[in-house]
Amino acid sequence: MSDVATSRTSRTTAGGVLAATCISTLVVNANTSAVSILLPAISEDTGMGVDTLQWAVTGYSLVGAAVIITSGSLGDVLGRKKVFQLGLALFVVSCVLIALAESGGMVIAGRVIQGAAGATILACGLSLLTVATSGDQRLKFVSLWGAAAAVGAAAGPLLGGVLVDVTGWQGLFWIDAGVAVACMALTFATVQESRDEARPRSIDYLGTVLIALTLAPLIYGFTKSGDWGWISAATLGCFAASVVAGFLFIRTEQRVAVPLLDLALLRNRILVGSTLAILIGAGTINGLMYLLSLYFQNPAALGFSPLEAGIATLPATVGLVVVAPLVPRLANKLGGRQVIGVGFILMAVGFAWIGFTDSTWAYAAFLLPVLAIAVGMGLSNGPASSAATASVPQEQVGGASGVSNMARYVGAAVATALCATIYATVQTNQLDDGASAGDALASGLAAASWLMTVISALGILLALVAIRRHKATEGTARDAAAAAAAHLHTIPTTASGSGS
Secondary structure, three states, X not given: OOHHHHHHHHHHHHHHHHHHHHHHHHHHHHHHHHHHHHHHHHHHHXXXXXXXXXXXXXXXXXXXXXXXXXXXXXXHHHOHHHHHHHXXXXXXHHHHHHHOOOOHHHHHHHHHHHXXXXXXXXXXXXXXXXXXXXXXXXXXXXHHHHHHHHHHHHHHHHXXXXXXXXXXXXXXXXXXXXXXXXXXXXXXXXXXXXXXXXXXXXXXXXXXXXXXXXXXXXXXXXXXXXXXXXXXXXXXXXXXXXXXXXXXXXXXXXXXXXXXXXXXXXXXXXXXXXXXXXXXXXXXXXXXXXXXXXXXXXXXXXXXXXXXXXXXXXHHHHHHHHHHHHHHHHHHHHOHHHHHHHHHHHHHHHHHHHOOOOOOOOOHHHHHHHHHHHHHHHHHHHHHHHHHHHOOEXXXXXXXXXXXXXXXXXXXXXXXXHHHHHHHHHHHHHHHOXXXXXXXXXXXXXXXHHHHHHHHHHHHHHHHHOOOOOOOOOOOHHHHHHHHOOOOOOOOOOOOOEOO
16 A cells, blocks of 8 residues: 555544544533433423432542543453443333433433443543554644534533424434444444554452442432431441452552552542642532532522523533633743632532522522632643643653542542432422422521532642642643543643653
8 A cells, every 4th residue: 555545544544533533522412411400300201209309410520530540441452442332232121221211210221321321431532543543643633622522511501402402312322322323334434443552461350349339328328318318327438338348459559460549649649639620620510510500490599491591501611611822821931839729719609609509599690600610620620630740750641640630530439429428418498498489498508518619629629739830831832721621530731641
């Protein structure tokens, strides 16, 4: 084959990988961000309460946290294309299962499967894109992948709202299944198989299971604490089971040949601090979207339709994307730690504002605090993600990215469960005390927001204490794309691998 033909084939292959991975990450992130908007409609059709259906959100994140690193390892060993295709197939199965669901339990089961599928698609998709390209093309394509992830997350609530009115809530999952099938065909036709021949063949399956066993009882204890009591035997038993599983996870990681989590990374203070900052940011923004999606649609509150609620929550996701191009330059000029701290201050102020929610508030009263939270999230999460990969040597960038990506799922699962529990518990207590439905809802939203205020304030402390000086990004378009996608996935920046 001539050099010209080889070059043309290479460009075609890279273009196919770009199309398949960008479309798939857009669909996965749009699907994920849309689900909270759909919960009231799903509750009405299935008869399951929204407080139980929150497992459709937390279950997704819980499984994603357990699977995201393992799926990348499976791709390295078994073949990235093969595992990516498996993720797409699981995504199709989960979408069909949810679309055909006649009970809330089937919806939750489908979303649990979807958590594994989504994590696999994201991990192996980015790996495929990285292997298929090099140099400037790799930088450009990875930036486009990050942009697709951010656009999908921003469009999800609006798309979900439109489809509930036009097709019913099931329409989102039928459409996503069709797009995933098309991605499978595109991947089959254009993507070449690749694997890491130098990597040991062993996979830390036990570590994956123990991550799930650590998170599941923890989150279940949070969600049932309102019924059982915080110091009841059942609640404390769940927390004890989580502690035991966490201890076993650490012991396992010390002994396996290729651990799921390299515990040596935890000695890096900047990485630990930035990972906790990422966890807090991802948790609070997911908790906010869950709460607002329910509050805006409740007839006793604002009474919005799903479409109106999707439009109403759009400023939160748009604010994240709009501020992203400014973040790398601000971090380069002012310092990453300072920008992270300012971001968490804005988030704390925004949540504190919502903490004063009153049943008489119209939508306009929420707009400024929601924008403050979104901008704060954009300011904090971009530099935190950059710090995570800048604080380690080049050979540890993949491990640092995996830790931070797992942290996003953990934060989303735990914070959503906490918000759902407080929102429902306070609402029930207020109703029992004779409050009106509107006042009870406002009190629940306010109580959950005060918790998010405290958590955001812990982020300020992290920025001051744990995140020391590290190499700043150059502020390129690649860095801007990484900042835009930072609330969803860690993408290496121009500063990555500079740690010693």
